[in-house]
Every structure is written in structure tokens, then in C-alpha cells.
Amino acid sequence: xxxxxxxxxxxxxxxxxxxxxxxxxxxxVLGIVEKQPEIDKAAGINIxxxxxxxxxxxxxxxxxxxxxxxxxxxxxxxPADE
Amino acid sequence: xxxxxxxxxxxxxxxxxxxxxLYFVFVLGIGYLARRAVSNSLxxxxxxxSLPAWVTGLAFISANLGAIEIMGMSANxxxxxxxxxxxxxxxxxxxxxxxxxxMMPFYYGSKVxxxxxxxxxxxxxxxxxxxxxxxxxxxxxxxGVNLFLxxxxxxxxxxxxxxxxxxxxxxxxxxxxxxxxxxxxxYNEVLQFFVIVAALLPLTLIGLHKVGxxxxxxxxxxxxxxxxxxxSAWPGNxxxxxxxxxxxxxxxVFGLGFVLSFGYWTTNFVExxxxxxxxxxxxxxxxxxxxxxxxxxxxxxxxxxxxxAAVIVPELAQFKATGSGEVDYNDAILLLMRDxxxxxxxxxxxxxxxxxxxxxxxxxxxxxxxxxxxxxxERYVIKDRPDDFYLRTGRWATVAGTLIAIGTxxxxxxxxxxxxxxxxxxxxxxxxxxxxxxxGMFWKRMTAAAGWIGxxxxxxxxILVFVLSETGVINLPGQxxxxxxxGAAFVxxxxxxxxxxxxxxxxxxSELVGLVYSLTxxxxxxxxxxxxxxxxxxxxxxxxxxxxxxxxxxNIVFG
Numbered sequence: 316x317x318x319x320x321x322x323x324x325x326x327x328x329x330x331x332x333x334x335x336x337x338x339x340x341x342x343x344v345l346g347i348v349e350k351q352p353e354i355d356k357a358a359g360i361n362i363x364x365x366x367x368x369x370x371x372x373x374x375x376x377x378x379x380x381x382x383x384x385x386x387x388x389x390x391x392x393x394p395a396d397e
Numbered sequence: 398x399x400x401x402x403x404x405x406x407x408x409x410x411x412x413x414x415x416x417x418x419l420y421f422v423f424v425l426g427i428g429y430l431a432r433r434a435v436s437n438s439l440x441x442x443x444x445x446x447s448l449p450a451w452v453t454g455l456a457f458i459s460a461n462l463g464a465i466e467i468m469g470m471s472a473n474x475x476x477x478x479x480x481x482x483x484x485x486x487x488x489x490x491x492x493x494x495x496x497x498x499x500m501m502p503f504y505y506g507s508k509v510x511x512x513x514x515x516x517x518x519x520x521x522x523x524x525x526x527x528x529x530x531x532x533x534x535x536x537x538x539x540x541g542v543n544l545f546l547x548x549x550x551x552x553x554x555x556x557x558x559x560x561x562x563x564x565x566x567x568x569x570x571x572x573x574x575x576x577x578x579x580x581x582x583x584y585n586e587v588l589q590f591f592v593i594v595a596a597l598l599p600l601t602l603i604g605l606h607k608v609g610x611x612x613x614x615x616x617x618x619x620x621x622x623x624x625x626x627x628x629s630a631w632p633g634n635x636x637x638x639x640x641x642x643x644x645x646x647x648x649x650v651f652g653l654g655f656v657l658s659f660g661y662w663t664t665n666f667v668e669x670x671x672x673x674x675x676x677x678x679x680x681x682x683x684x685x686x687x688x689x690x691x692x693x694x695x696x697x698x699x700x701x702x703x704x705x706a707a708v709i710v711p712e713l714a715q716f717k718a719t720g721s722g723e724v725d726y727n728d729a730i731l732l733l734m735r736d737x738x739x740x741x742x743x744x745x746x747x748x749x750x751x752x753x754x755x756x757x758x759x760x761x762x763x764x765x766x767x768x769x770x771x772x773x774x775e776r777y778v779i780k781d782r783p784d785d786f787y788l789r790t791g792r793w794a795t796v797a798g799t800l801i802a803i804g805t806x807x808x809x810x811x812x813x814x815x816x817x818x819x820x821x822x823x824x825x826x827x828x829x830x831x832x833x834x835x836x837g838m839f840w841k842r843m844t845a846a847a848g849w850i851g852x853x854x855x856x857x858x859x860i861l862v863f864v865l866s867e868t869g870v871i872n873l874p875g876q877x878x879x880x881x882x883x884g885a886a887f888v889x890x891x892x893x894x895x896x897x898x899x900x901x902x903x904x905x906x907s908e909l910v911g912l913v914y915s916l917t918x919x920x921x922x923x924x925x926x927x928x929x930x931x932x933x934x935x936x937x938x939x940x941x942x943x944x945x946x947x948x949x950x951x952n953i954v955f956g
Contacts, residue, residue, distance in 0.1 A: 327427075327452060327584045331591055334423045338416065338595070338745060345412065345741040353739035358607035363741040366599045373591075 328381040336374035342367030407554050407735050413744025420592065420748045424573060424755070427584045431577025439510075448580075450680035452587055454687030457493075457671040458695070459586035462593060463757015464546035464750065465539070467699055472726035474703025475713060478618060478627025479955060481703075482696045483649050488658035489692055490948045493685040494941040496663045496672075503838060504669055505681040507911045511673075511764075512666040513772040519837050519912045520848025521904075527852050528830065529772040532666060533765055535826045537798055540761035541805025547754035548806065553731060554747055563803055566751075570759050571799045574766070575792045579674055582763040586671075589752040590691070596749025597698035600730075603737045604705035614701075617708040622718050627704070648880045656883040660827030664834050667764040682937040689944045693951060706733040762798050769794035828883035829855025832890035841913045845904060847897035855890030859883065
């Protein structure tokens, strides 16, 4: 497992979560201040708001995953019982 | 192509540009971070064979989810409707599963560094050279298509001249690949995957809501030119170009499903390279299999928006009815974005398209530089230099590949439906390659001479069919010509290879261990379970079975 350390120099899950999290925040704020014509354009759905919330949920899941299964130890830390 | 004052011009504002700019900061940041992990050529070209399977699995489909896939498949969706799903459910998925279950043990187990290198060990130098050169050529051609598509998007969006956006895009891709090599490309592909989904999923949902849900879409498509057959995948006559239902199904299953797609997914080094970068045999086999799960749902966010665009965007509906107008099928996604997305989400959608362009082009370039360095330069041109020489060579090969791609972008601009053009390319290079591989892996008697002669005659057949259909001797509209070309190339390759094998001397059996099925002991073909490979959900064959069952269900539901 010596070669694992190199790949683990940074965790891609955190990078993805950071980008999507920032997008989620920006879109949610946009969605809250959204004007009616913009909502009408998207067939009556406040897509910035819902899309933003969706991305924040995604971010939370990814951060949780990265926390629960950190990359420094082998991906699978459960006992090898098979 | 598109005028500077295009009717496609998207109404982007500052917030959209901020979203786009943020993405590029992350892309270059990943290139910079990945650079720290590159200390030798194996790190640069194969990520040190160290990546987990979910990363390589997502990169595996993201490498293919380029602008070609998104623009091309939505164009196909707008033009042909649901039969386009065959590219996924008959084409990609079975081939990806076959790669993971049957072929990957040979690729990963033999420790070759590229697909052409497998060719070298199995068939010797002539076949290797033919394969390496034709692959390198195909990659720069396809990179050119990706580049051209990006330029189109930027031209529409910002009104930048095509050549300026070509160069800016090329410089960005170039910088992160030369910095971080395959790791940078793969990590960016994973990021791109999520951005692409985040961009296309909302667009699809709004589009569906706008047409009145699924039933609304069915009603509207049934009333549109082309009629109700566009809403069922089979028999797909318009797609295959055959008027006979039976021939159409055969054409799709054998031409597209078997030859073209198996050829593409199992021998294309762009894809296989992602699996070769994984940390062990089990992860390598799981790479395409894990990739198949998201892959089977990609049609819903790519083809469906195309179908929706063809019925609710007035300009596109007019083009479909009359065959003329200011837009064409390739604009389907852009038109839908223009009509449905508010600022903010619009910026994200544009980012998704830019990301997908870069995914495709980066994948082309990162496999081009590997084949150039390992297979052409190290093997034939400048031998026996220290490793860091080839690392530098790889970086310069990336630069050269980018420059050539800028030139090939011009070729791509000549075709109205880019997918047609690409299918032609794939049938030239991949169908005969698959025939040679599959025969070579399962028939130990196949000789070195048969390897290269079969490959050359198969490719020649594909080119012949292309010329015959271009000059009107064979008349198949749609993509039938490339299905026929691929099928013919496959058959000719097999026949010639068998004939040549019977009159030439086979290789010694001892040289073929690990390369031919019957001569490879079972232990060498299956993975040793290492830490991190346990659990039923990490067993390649079981996962592949689940994936296949789900694909069959999808075929039945949408057939």
C-alpha cells in the first residue's frame, strides 16, 4: 500500500464538494431574490433555488463520505471477513 | 458557421461569468495539486497505478462524456428520438461489462502500459506500429472535433471569434495535463462529471415540466415530423437507415452494438487507460463496470433534452419540418438552455458544456501523449534513455498534440452532424482492432503476420465502404453506412486473419502466457482479493450481472 500515499496527496471528494458547495450557495441566494419573469422562463419553477438546495445536500453527503472513509487508510476499513 | 450576432446568443450576466470562472480556477488548481504527485513517467502516464475504482469508473465515462457525446447525442435525439438510446443500452453498456469481466484481466494482468503495447506483446512490431499510429491519428482528429465544439459554444456565448476561443481552450487543457499528467486529467474528469450532471439534470426537469411531463412529451413528439416511432427505441429504422425492420434491428445489434461499440469501449486506449490507472486488478475490472451504472442514465439528461428541444424550440421545430433555418440539430441543447434557464443556472449549464468539452479533449490528449511517448518514441525513435527523458517527451507530445488538434478542428467544421463523422472515424480504427484483439485473445494459433495484415485489410474495408457511401454507390441515410462499414471491417479482418494464420508460423506458446485465454492460468486471470476489495458489492462479475439486468429492464420499458 506504499503507493497509496501519493494518490492521497489530496482528496478529490473535498475538492468536488467545495466547488459544488459554492455553486449551491450562490444559486440558493439567487433563488431567494429571484424575480418573477425569471421563474416564468423556467416553466414556473424557481430552478436556482431548488438547484442550489440540491447542490448543498450533495455537498453535505460528499463531506460526510470523506469524513467517514478518509483516504489515508485503505478505502475499506471494515474487517476482511469473507 | 455561426455569426457573431447569433440567435443562439445566450443572455449571460456577471453572475454566470463568475460561475464559469470559478470552475476554471478549480480545474487549474487540480492540475497544480496533481503535479506534486508526479515523480516519474508511470505517475504521469498511468497515475502510478494507484487510483480507487470509483474515481477511475467515473473518469471512464467522463472521458467519453465529451462535448461530442452531449452535443452529438442531443442532436441525434432531436433528429431520431429515442432510438438514440441504442448508443448507450445496446452499444456502451454490454461492451463496458465485457471489458471489465473478460478483457481487463489481460490488459491489467500483463502489466502493459497501453493498448498498443498489448498488441506488441501479442503480435509483434508491425501490428503494434499500425495500431499505435492509427490510434495517435484518431486521437488528434477527435481532439479537433472537441476543440471545434468548444469554440462554437464560446462563439455563441461570448461572441469571441472561433480562433480565439480555440486557442484559449487549448491553452487551459494543455496547462493542466502537462502539469499533472493523467492524474490531473482523471481528477478533472470526476469533477466534470458532477458539474455536467448538475448542469443537465435541471435543464431536463424544467424541459419535461414545460412540455407537460412524460405524457406531454409523447403527445408532442407524436404530432411532430417523424411521428410516434421516435418515442420507441426499436426498431430504429431512421437511425440505422434500413427501411426493413428486421435488417434495422440486425444492423443496430451487430453493427452498432457488437462491432462499433465493442470496438470502441474495449480497445480504445482512451478508455482502457482509465482502468489501467487503478490500484489493483479488482479495481481495474470494476472500473468499467462501476462506470456502466451512471452511463445507463446518461441518455435521460442528454437525449431527452434533445427530443424536448425539437418540439418546444420554434427554430428547431421549423428546421425539422422544413430542413432549413438558422439552426441545426447540433444546437439543440444550446437552444433549450437559451429558452429555459434563468441566470445563475444558465452559467452552470454553460460551465457544464465547457467542462464536457475539456473532458473529451483532455482524455484524447492524455492518451495521445502516452502512446506517442511509450509506443512510438521510446520503441522506435529514441530508445534507452532515462525515465525522466520520456516524462519530458510526454509533456512535449501533449503540446504537439494540441497544436495538431487546432488544425483538425477545421476538418470537423465541414460536417453538419458531428456524430456521423465520428462514427466514420471509429469504424475505421476500432472495428478491425476489436476483431484482431478478440481473435488474438482466444485463438493461440493466430500469428504475428495475421495480426497486422488483418488490421490493415479491416481498416481498408471500412475506408472502402466509406468511399462507396460518399460516392453514392451504397445508399444508406442515417448512420447505417458506418454500421455496415464497421460490420464489413470486422468480418474481413477475421477472415483474413484466419487465412493468414493458417499459412504462417504461430508464436511459441511460452511467449503467450498472460496474453491468450487458454494459455493463462486461472490465478493470473482473476484478482487476488486485497484489503479494500471485500464485500459482495466489490465483486466484478456480480456487479456486471446487476448492471446487465438493469439495462435489459430499461430496454424493455423504453423499447
